[in-house]
Amino acid sequence: MVLKKIAAFAMVVITCITLSSCGETKNITMDIEALATELKDNITYQDQLEQIEPDMVKMLYDVEEYADNSIVYMGSGATAEEIAVFECKDADAGKKVEEIVKQHVQDQITSFESYVPAEVAKLKEAVVRSGGKYVALCVSDDSAAANKIMDQYFR
Amino acid sequence: MPTTRYFSYRRRKRRRNFLLVFLLILLLTAAGVLTWLAVSSLIGKHEESSLGTDGESSESIMESESLPENSFAENSAIVSEPESQPEESSEAAESSVLEESSQITEVWSSYDQPLPKGTDMGEDYFSDAVFIGDSRTQGFILYSGLSNTTMYADKGLSVESVFTKECISTAEGKVSIMDALAQNPDFKKAYVMLGVNELGWAYPSIFQEKYQKLIQRIKEINPDAEIYVQSILPVSQEKSDGDKVYNNPRIQEYNQLIQEVAVEEKVYYLNVAEAVADENGALPADASTDGVHLNKAYCEKWLEYLKNHTVEGLSQATAEDSVESVLEQVQASLQTTSSDAADQ
Structure with a gap:
């Protein structure tokens, strides 16, 4: 009798864990190009952001192992402004990429501290979002606008 | 006896004429053979130069990429091939090409000028x-x-x-x-x-x-x-x-x-x-x-x-220019020789 209760309890716990983890991954699907374009067109940047060829992304982010698709817009070097959106292999890969993106922002802070210190404020306010297998970054003067756009995609 | 002498004289005269005709034919044949040899030799040079443009010359230039002077040594080899031609115009062409090459070598080796434009290396x-x-x-x-x-x-x-x-x-x-x-x-x-x-x-x-x-x-x-x-x-x-x-x-x-x-x-x-x-x-x-x-x-x-x-691009551009220049000169010499032969 006790054994049955324990088995039932274990089943309930497993079901709860499975359901909650499903809730965490959210099964988000999005058009990463649409998100990147919206971040580019609906936020004012000081710099001219240009899209980097997909082959070149590896020079900025070591995500080849984890990401299937990526769209990156970079400034000329005059500012730290940047947009990066990644579609990863799965949610676990997404978490790895999120760490890489956060480290990239930290490295940029180090680079700009002694180069263009005014850009450090933008980097500290950088918006990094992740959900399911997607990760996005926006470095701009207007983090509120970036958050608002990302809210529409990471629901 | 006078009749015998007369016939003997006629025989000697015919033999002399025959010998003269024979010598004339021999001379004409020799002249023809010499002309043919000269023309075929020039054609041979022309074909060798054409092959060199696409084959050996470009490979040798690439092999010596770390030593620019060596590249021009190869170029010199290309332009020095027609040296055996007796024509003065051909020799003049060679020397002008060599001069041109050495001028660009100076641009390279002196390093006091920006590297000039060459072939697009991709x-x-x-x-x-x-x-x-x-x-x-x-x-x-x-x-x-x-x-x-x-x-x-x-x-x-x-x-x-x-x-x-x-x-x-x-x-x-x-x-x-x-x-x-x-x-x-x-x-x-x-x-x-x-x-x-x-x-x-x-x-x-x-x-x-x-x-x-x-x-x-x-x-x-x-x-x-x-x-x-x-x-x-x-x-x-x-x-x-x-x-x-x-x-x-x-x-x-x-x-x-x-x-x-x-x-x-x-x-x-x-x-x-x-x-x-x-x-x-x-x-x-x-x-x-x-x-x-x-x-x-x-x-x-x-x-x-x-x-x-790039150094390689410059080598290629110079080699192409040199070969083109030599080809033009050889073609001109060939035309002159052919017209001379026709006149003869």
């Missing part, structure tokens, strides 16, 4: 190259799409921090650019563009000294690599007029120092500035948002310049 040329530079080089590589090359660049990099700033990620952690280069010494070409972050230094001579030290270190790491030093790109007129440090006269002064290093160290100086500057020597207003960092369109102009200004 983007694959940079697959075994390393680019050392600051934020402008970073932007250049990212915007130009050179995914198959190696970039050792960082924001604010100088000829000093290239040895000390640990900014390159490796499996063992972050290392300086020169340490990263030493760990990966298999590059064939090194492109350097540094200097804009040093414009504020109190003593430009220290910049020159450290720049030279950097070139010497690259040579130590890989003595066979071709080293290209690039001129510092100009800033916009607006930036230049409003900044006591980052201005074009100062950049020109530093470029002169870099060119002096190029001469001393026997490395190639590339006047990349001419690819992006306007008629006043400034960066056009539409090239940059801050007057310093180039946008994508201008990075593409920069790439076009680099593809067209």
Whole structure:
């Protein structure tokens, strides 16, 4: 009798864990190009952001192992402004990429501290979002606008 | 008896005539054979020269890429082939071609002039190259799409921090650019563009000294690599007029120092500035948002310049010019010889 209760309890716990983890991954699907374009067109940047060829992304982010698709817009070097959106292999890969993106922002802070210190404020306010297998970054003067756009995609 | 003498005289006369005719035929045949030999010899030279253009000559030029003078030794071999021709015009053509080649060799070996334009070597040329530079080089590589090359660049990099700033990620952690280069010494070409972050230094001579030290270190790491030093790109007129440090006269002064290093160290100086500057020597207003960092369109102009200004590209262009010139001269000689033969 006790054994049955324990088995039932274990089943309930497993079901709860499975359901909650499903809730965490959210099964988000999005058009990463649409998100990147919206971040580019609906936020004012000081710099001219240009899209980097997909082959070149590896020079900025070591995500080849984890990401299937990526769209990156970079400034000329005059500012730290940047947009990066990644579609990863799965949610676990997404978490790895999120760490890489956060480290990239930290490295940029180090680079700009002694180069263009005014850009450090933008980097500290950088918006990094992740959900399911997607990760996005926006470095701009207007983090509120970036958050608002990302809210529409990471629901 | 007189009749016998008369017939004897007629026989001797016929024999003489026969001998004369025979000698005449012999002479004409000999002349014909000699003419044919001369013409066929010229045709042979012509065909050899044509094959050389596409085959052996270009291969030999590529083999001697680390020694520019050797490339011209090969070129000399190509142009010296028609030496056996007796025609004066052909000899004159050879000497003019050799003169032309040696003039370009001087441009190469003296290193006191920017490397001239050659054949477009394409983007694959940079697959075994390393680019050392600051934020402008970073932007250049990212915007130009050179995914198959190696970039050792960082924001604010100088000829000093290239040895000390640990900014390159490796499996063992972050290392300086020169340490990263030493760990990966298999590059064939090194492109350097540094200097804009040093414009504020109190003593430009220290910049020159450290720049030279950097070139010497690259040579130590890989003595066979071709080293290209690039001129510092100009800033916009607006930036230049409003900044006591980052201005074009100062950049020109530093470029002169870099060119002096190029001469001393026997490395190639590339006047990349001419690819992006306007008629006043400034960066056009539409090239940059801050007057310093180039946008994508201008990075593409920069790439076009680099593809067209290489030692190999120059060798190829010169070899092509030399062979074309010799071919023209041989064809002219051939026509003259043919008309002479026809006259005979």
